[in-house]
Amino acid sequence: MRQSQLFTKTRKEVPSDEIAKNAKLLIQAGYVHKEMAGVYSFLPLGLRVMNKIIGIIREEMNAVGGQELHLTALQDPNVWQKSGRWSDEAVDNWFKTKVKVGGEVGLAFTHEEPLTRIMKDHIRSYKDLPFSAYQFQTKFRNETRAKSGILRGREFLMKDMYSFSRHEKEHEVFYKKAIDAYKKIFTRSGIGEETYLTFSSGGSFSKYSHEFQTLTLAGEDTIHLCEKCSVAVNEEIIKDQSACPECGNKKLAKKTSVEIGNIFTLGTRFSEVLDLAYLDEKGEKQFVFMGSYGIGPGRIMGTIVELLSDEKGIVWPAAIAPFQVHLISIIGANGEDVRKEGDGLYERLMKKGIDVLYDDRDIRPGEKFADSDLIGIPTRVVISEKAIKSGRLEVKGRKTDTVQMLSEPDFLKTLS
């Protein structure tokens, strides 16, 4: 992508009412646009990052056998009435609206009910189980208070997976696989070190659940973590569980964190009320045993900005950066050589399948460097008269201050 064609521009100054670092930097660098409180549009750079995160999650969900599908945002009240989750008393953050010809619909804040109903058409026998399905879907939650930039919005993308098993024992096998898959996702996203498997309350589903909590002051949760086992206990159940669930360690460290994923054992909570059942080997009717598994890709994105940015801007991990390489041309007084060489290098890199953002703009170097640091692409390559004379590329990592002069083949090797 040529930066001269990128319609988003960086800004020198940030909107003064933003406090959250993730909102400040993502707006300043042109990744997102705030539409209103808690509602963000993703611009080309932001969408690229989001798609990288989605790609990682998708691979890991597929690896545990999940099948991707896409459910509706508009919800039929009937199915929610059966589970008792349609009323505003039961669920206070519904967005509800009316259909013109009569009747109400809701905007989905989660999808247990609709998917359970769909599965009634497909599950008949124990032979149809176990099974899991997932989607990336926009969720709507009428939060009384949106906050912390993209970390807590009223509209946000969510990966939600649902598992359907014959019984608890079968469910637990999948549940453990899901935990491992989640760990891989957060590690690959570059926040594995700061992310803790956290024992938490199960809300209205079950007594306990597991959350994945990432340490950051921008978060709104409090966890008590065991440094030995890398697990934590959510503050909300610390009265019941005051020691490490793994090793019994009683000296837990209290930290602020953000919940970037959660997994619940649903049991037969939904299958019973919606009558999702199968016939077992003996021909007896059994309710399907369910679980649900959520991740907020936007929360991962915002959390990475919170954790990894520095005073100059964002620092993306290579796996989720919008581009692999930021190619910058320094066009001096007679810049034709540089322009030609830059264009040529850009074409060659693109042909190799390398994702390059090419700053071909006719502006001064200082501005290009500042933008590059702000945008946060992992590798920067500068092409200039100096570089052309040396016959090498000037390569610098976003996180390091040292510049390497590499031949083009050597540079290509560093990317593979």
Add this chain to the structure above:
RNA sequence: CGGGGCGUGGUGUAACGGUAGCAUACAUGCUUUGGGAGCAUGCAGUUCGAGUUCAAAUCUCGGCGCCCCGACCA
């Protein structure tokens, strides 16, 4: 939802109740060209509605919006 703060060009900021100014961005021209260049010219603004007043960005009331703390967070 309770409490607090704040709404001025695209963005960031000034202005005692009395001419809405500065910076940046943008446009044009010339000069410049390795860490957000210089000069000149131009474009562009008081959140909305009532009220007080000779006069309101400024004071009062209300709406709308944004941020923060708390409550909530399936």
